[in-house]
Amino acid sequence: MIGKNSEQMRETRLVFYRDDVDRINDVLEEFLKLSGAKANILIDKEGHAVTQAGLTSSLNVDTLSALVAASFAATREMARLLGEEEFTILSHQGKNDHIQLTLIADRCILCTMFDDSTTVGMVRLYAAEASKKLHRIFDTIARRTEAPAGESIAADFGDQAESALDDVFGA
Amino acid sequence: MVQINFARKEVNCKIVYYGCGLSGKTTNLEVVHEKAPSDRKGELTSIATEGDRTLFFDFMPLDLGKVGGMSTKFQLYTVPGQVYYNATRKLVLQGADGVVFVADSQRSKLEENIESLKNLEENLRENGLDIRKIPLVIQYNKRDLPDAMPVEELDEKLNWYGCPTFEAVAIRGEGVFPTLKKLSAMVLAKLNKEYGVGSRKPARTESRAQAAKASSGEISTSDRPAPTRKPAAKLQRQSALETATATAAPPATERRKGAAQTERPARSEPARPPRRSPPPPRERDPLRTAARRRTPPPPPARSPETRRSGSGNAVFYAIYALLALVVIGVVYLLVSGKLNEWIANL
Ligand SMILES: Nc1nc2c(ncn2[C@@H]2O[C@H](COP(=O)(O)OP(=O)(O)O)[C@@H](O)[C@H]2O)c(=O)[nH]1
Ligand SMILES: [Mg+2]
Numbered sequence: 001m002i003g004k005n006s007e008q009m010r011e012t013r014l015v016f017y018r019d020d021v022d023r024i025n026d027v028l029e030e031f032l033k034l035s036g037a038k039a040n041i042l043i044d045k046e047g048h049a050v051t052q053a054g055l056t057s058s059l060n061v062d063t064l065s066a067l068v069a070a071s072f073a074a075t076r077e078m079a080r081l082l083g084e085e086e087f088t089i090l091s092h093q094g095k096n097d098h099i100q101l102t103l104i105a106d107r108c109i110l111c112t113m114f115d116d117s118t119t120v121g122m123v124r125l126y127a128a129e130a131s132k133k134l135h136r137i138f139d140t141i142a143r144r145t146e147a148p149a150g151e152s153i154a155a156d157f158g159d160q161a162e163s164a165l166d167d168v169f170g171a
Numbered sequence: 172m173v174q175i176n177f178a179r180k181e182v183n184c185k186i187v188y189y190g191c192g193l194s195g196k197t198t199n200l201e202v203v204h205e206k207a208p209s210d211r212k213g214e215l216t217s218i219a220t221e222g223d224r225t226l227f228f229d230f231m232p233l234d235l236g237k238v239g240g241m242s243t244k245f246q247l248y249t250v251p252g253q254v255y256y257n258a259t260r261k262l263v264l265q266g267a268d269g270v271v272f273v274a275d276s277q278r279s280k281l282e283e284n285i286e287s288l289k290n291l292e293e294n295l296r297e298n299g300l301d302i303r304k305i306p307l308v309i310q311y312n313k314r315d316l317p318d319a320m321p322v323e324e325l326d327e328k329l330n331w332y333g334c335p336t337f338e339a340v341a342i343r344g345e346g347v348f349p350t351l352k353k354l355s356a357m358v359l360a361k362l363n364k365e366y367g368v369g370s371r372k373p374a375r376t377e378s379r380a381q382a383a384k385a386s387s388g389e390i391s392t393s394d395r396p397a398p399t400r401k402p403a404a405k406l407q408r409q410s411a412l413e414t415a416t417a418t419a420a421p422p423a424t425e426r427r428k429g430a431a432q433t434e435r436p437a438r439s440e441p442a443r444p445p446r447r448s449p450p451p452p453r454e455r456d457p458l459r460t461a462a463r464r465r466t467p468p469p470p471p472a473r474s475p476e477t478r479r480s481g482s483g484n485a486v487f488y489a490i491y492a493l494l495a496l497v498v499i500g501v502v503y504l505l506v507s508g509k510l511n512e513w514i515a516n517l
Contacts, residue, residue: 014174021178046266047246048174048183062213062232066246070218070227073262151177153366154239161359164235164243168211169352 028053035126036118105138190273191287192252195312195341202347225251269306269358276319306357
């Protein structure tokens, strides 16, 4: 399936395979260790979380992702109005907790949460490094033409979709 | 844009409720939030003004459960309907996988509905999406109001694309689920068609058994008509009330019933949008127009804990109030001639 019209698919969807996400996770973990930040969530531009690292269990990841993507989209529009191409870093400073948002390869946003046990400078420094590494991973993802074995939408997806919908919305 | 994530075993889709101001988009989402099984829904977040008007969007995640081994999740968004907020609306529409167009059935709202639908097409286009290709359903809402236009007429005036339509009284929860169910089915069918491994394989008996097991709990399956699978192009019987038909229905949606649901025939030759409609009045101050335009129907039961109105507005009001005071003070001094006196004394 992937091989058949991969060109078109790359344009119209985001697919993340296990290997790719493993490699992304390694980068995120390393970034946390070096920067002293608490947690990372990688979010696609549509506001869906791709993966997360660190202390994210107490977070409402779905909602956070949607809001992060929306605020990034809004800032992008502001940048356009100002004649700037894009703001690649956004930061929100709180009393104790802070968030930095870093645009990665124009398709994802890295949301980093940290507190005063580290500094904005540290986070920014290592975010830039992580960003470069993630960029390279995305490049290889974009060049992929074959899906890894066993990673595709199941054959009975259509039938199961039907019963899942009945389940949630009633028959 | 669908995100397929094999590491998380997740499929993520974005669904947007579109339509003119006050047509009932937020109400739709509130109903979904209220009625969806509690283990399937996330928090409903609203970025709204003081007066409960949508400022940026409402958002709610909905989990459809495992489909084909993947956890299938929908992110539901509404847009702000007011003309003024077009930039925001365009942002929310970005990457949408399906759209519910919520039309206000009242005759007085016809022009606004038409404008909004045209605006949808335009904003989709600017986001690189084609309204003829994206899964789209139209909901004729507020069927309870005396001014509601007949559905046939609404079809003629609004359903240029021949998409499935549903009647609804969102404020009473009627027609909300059938609308979303149909759109969800269309989104998943498209996904399956584009990315699936041929859905015509004989894995069916097993999944039927699973389906029966899954739904035997709360939902009675006995009164459901036997699932008959027909080619998509064939006309189907859709509703218990009306024997309306639809073409191009995805395979996943054939067994359905429900009083509020009336799916209408698809047009093979979509009527052109009327070109004469004048642009609706520009709303320069959305906060004030919100108050002016609020319609008399009783307010819905909004759950306050899930409504997060922007407290940022209070700051703006405070600044405006301060500015106004300063201006009034200066004017008063000028008029009473005390300013000159005061300056002279400096
Ligand atoms: N009579 C009636 N009022 C409705 C219905 N659905 C929504 N409303 C009301 O219409 C107003 C606007 O609804 P809202 O969901 O905020 O509209 P939105 O601007 O599209 O988000 C609210 O006062 C709702 O209570 C309906 O089916 N019938
Ligand atoms: Mg609203």
